[in-house]
Amino acid sequence: MKYTAIPGIDKRVARLLQGTVMLTADKRDDNFRLLDACFEKGFTAFDSAHGYGNGACETELGAWIVDRGLRDQVVILTKCAHPEKGIPDRVRPEYIRSDLEESLERLQTDYVELYLLHRDSRDYPVGEIVDVLHEFKEAGKIGAFGGSNWLGDRVKAANDYAAANGKTPFTVSSPQFSVAEMIKPPWAGCISVSGEQGEADRAYYDANEISLFTWSSLAGGFMTGKFTRDNLDSFDNYWDTNPIGAYAYESNFKRLDRVLELAADKGATPAQISVAYVLSSNPRYHAIVANWRADEIAINAAAADIELSADEIAWLEMKTEEKPA
DSSP states (O other): OOEEOOTTOSSOEESEEEEOTTOOTTOHHHHHHHHHHHHHTTOOEEEOOTTGGGGHHHHHHHHHHHHHTOGGGOEEEEEEOOOBTTBSOOOSHHHHHHHHHHHHHHHTSSOEEEEEESSOOTTSOHHHHHHHHHHHHHTTSEEEEEEESOOHHHHHHHHHHHHHHTOOOOOEEEOBOOSSOOSSOSSTTOOBOOTGGGHHHHHHHHHTTOEEEEBOTTGGGGGGTOOOTTOGGGOOSHHHHHHHHHHOSHHHHHHHHHHHHHHHHHTOOHHHHHHHHHHHHOTTEEEEEOOOSHHHHHHHHHGGGOOOOHHHHHHHTTSOSSOOO
């Protein structure tokens, strides 16, 4: 496993994070076995959210951490202000406050290392959002904060406000990023920094040393090779049909062709090459992965040991024609 240092967090942060969407309240023993196996392979950072599983995902993660006595060894990333309970826009200080307090209670802790806004509300004054997050940090309830699915210009506006008013800036962001470009958002309000569409945002984050915690590094499974040009009509499960609408386009199949070829050359899986692409693109990039089964954990963890060159990255991005030797 590879690790980074994030300002505001006094622990090493694993560059691969285990997601928690698969944790359910009726399968605690299975949840604990899965999380145990992840931890043993170096997954010491975990991604969750106030809205996942109507709170069950945070509850199960927190119960495991307490039961195993691991709070000093793990990093928790959780998110707030997602549309819930019929309220389409919850990017407001009152919801951010209530979400954090509920998340801390579920997680059985008094702080989280990483706290992100799950969505943005571009018409809402960014200063009020920075103020409440700065307040939480000063109170020791969060370590570092930022936006998930925020465009770079809004992050810049937040940080310009913070600089002008003596407040803590956003130091992390969590957009979608993968070899595949997001053609259509899989869910409303989702933001990607993949491909040419994301180059300006990536340049801003790099210039300002903002760390990325990227979701859907496998493009919802598209970059594993399970989808082909000829089998798209054979899927009916929601978790399969959702990424088809977002990523299953010829431009991405061409990228997938190259991932499959490079994987064969390196004796790796397409998923490993796809995750390695994220980690090799920038030393401040992290990839959130979802190990649903124990047998997936070692395979995904091994992706952190694969280094792709700048030439290989450019080739995967369709910027060059000749495959690097």
